[in-house]
Amino acid sequence: MTNSKSRYQDLVSYYQSGKYELLRKKALEFINNFPDHYNGLIILGISYRQLKENHKAIEIYRDLINRFPNNSAAYTNLANIFLDMGELDESIEYYRKSIKIKDNDCNPFDGLGLAYTGKGNLEKACEYYKKAVEINPSFERAHLNLGDNYRKRGMYKDAIKHYELTNYKLSKSQKLECHYHLNEIDGFYEELNKLAKQDKLNSLAACLSTHASQRFGVDNIYPFCKNPIDFVYHESLLNEDDFDEDFITNFLEYISINKPDFMSQNLLNKGLQSAGNLFLRDDIVIRKLKKIVNKKVDDYKEKYSASIEGVIKRWPMSYDLYGWVIEIEKEGNLDPHIHKEGWISGSIYMNLPENEGTDEGKLKVGLHGANYPDDGKIYQNKIIPIRTGDVVIFPSSLFHETIPFKINEKRVSFAFDLMPK
Numbered sequence: 001m002t003n004s005k006s007r008y009q010d011l012v013s014y015y016q017s018g019k020y021e022l023l024r025k026k027a028l029e030f031i032n033n034f035p036d037h038y039n040g041l042i043i044l045g046i047s048y049r050q051l052k053e054n055h056k057a058i059e060i061y062r063d064l065i066n067r068f069p070n071n072s073a074a075y076t077n078l079a080n081i082f083l084d085m086g087e088l089d090e091s092i093e094y095y096r097k098s099i100k101i102k103d104n105d106c107n108p109f110d111g112l113g114l115a116y117t118g119k120g121n122l123e124k125a126c127e128y129y130k131k132a133v134e135i136n137p138s139f140e141r142a143h144l145n146l147g148d149n150y151r152k153r154g155m156y157k158d159a160i161k162h163y164e165l166t167n168y169k170l171s172k173s174q175k176l177e178c179h180y181h182l183n184e185i186d187g188f189y190e191e192l193n194k195l196a197k198q199d200k201l202n203s204l205a206a207c208l209s210t211h212a213s214q215r216f217g218v219d220n221i222y223p224f225c226k227n228p229i230d231f232v233y234h235e236s237l238l239n240e241d242d243f244d245e246d247f248i249t250n251f252l253e254y255i256s257i258n259k260p261d262f263m264s265q266n267l268l269n270k271g272l273q274s275a276g277n278l279f280l281r282d283d284i285v286i287r288k289l290k291k292i293v294n295k296k297v298d299d300y301k302e303k304y305s306a307s308i309e310g311v312i313k314r315w316p317m318s319y320d321l322y323g324w325v326i327e328i329e330k331e332g333n334l335d336p337h338i339h340k341e342g343w344i345s346g347s348i349y350m351n352l353p354e355n356e357g358t359d360e361g362k363l364k365v366g367l368h369g370a371n372y373p374d375d376g377k378i379y380q381n382k383i384i385p386i387r388t389g390d391v392v393i394f395p396s397s398l399f400h401e402t403i404p405f406k407i408n409e410k411r412v413s414f415a416f417d418l419m420p421k
């Protein structure tokens, strides 16, 4: 028993150090010796989830639920995977089952908050996050989520209080954004100076730094990308080996048959966005798309390889690709936004309603958006003349939006982010 205990502790340390391939190997050996070890199986499932082998993780958790129906951990872990995959209703169902068994675990409450955020119910999400930090006041991820929740509702002072209680992910850059919205310029520059010196850069701080430099006519001190408009890559994919009109047809069919859950997105007017990461699907169309995106990401890096900007020079050592679909109806549009968690972002245009000689349906990029205070200044922008079959890639700190169109057709694009690990 001591043996299983100490070897299980080893698995926990592999998990904590983020060495997931080693974790999978060691967890498989462990389960060979202790096939009924509940937490050993949970951690094996976690390694599969981290390595994007979701179907294997789902199998383990379903089996655990059958064999040990009164233990909550498998329910929470299964719900986490459904959440990753954008299957929000399933994730809610399993988080609830977990809480029914054990009502003092902060994780399923935090998960419910994320699932309800996906469904656009921010008030309900807030209640669940509050419950999570009530159970565990030092739960950093839930403080970040609570901060994000208040920020999305314009309650910037409440958001700052929670961002101060965590260093998790973008918490401090989100705090920077709240100072900016509140016009607390001293607090803004104090935070920006700290962030500019950190090893890890992010596109949110970069975007705010560029915006403030334009607004106040001062130096842009954040070393990511001074003017992301100069780093927009645009070309047709129709000359690529793996991409042609048949591929587009297959993709559109795949999306209409395997309908992903579409989630609420308050920037999208008359449009829908798929929930979760489509790259997690192990289907041939998605695998081909991933190959194309990876190649274009390499081409992007190569094209700007002479640049001294952080976006190129400090390219992340390892990253995940995150992909989703956006469908916009006639007269709909996507308001200007950035991808805060991305490093570079892109879109592939699968169907673009084209009205020759107009900018309808095109992509507009620029340095202003998100209702940032603008002091009446005009910020630089540019229209990218995209067509069906094109790809556009740019630093994630660049604002982008779509121009409404009058043709009675759906505008379908596949968007992606390269997200540093």
Ligand SMILES: [Fe+2]
Binding pocket: 337, 338, 339, 400, 415
């Ligand atoms: Fe976008």
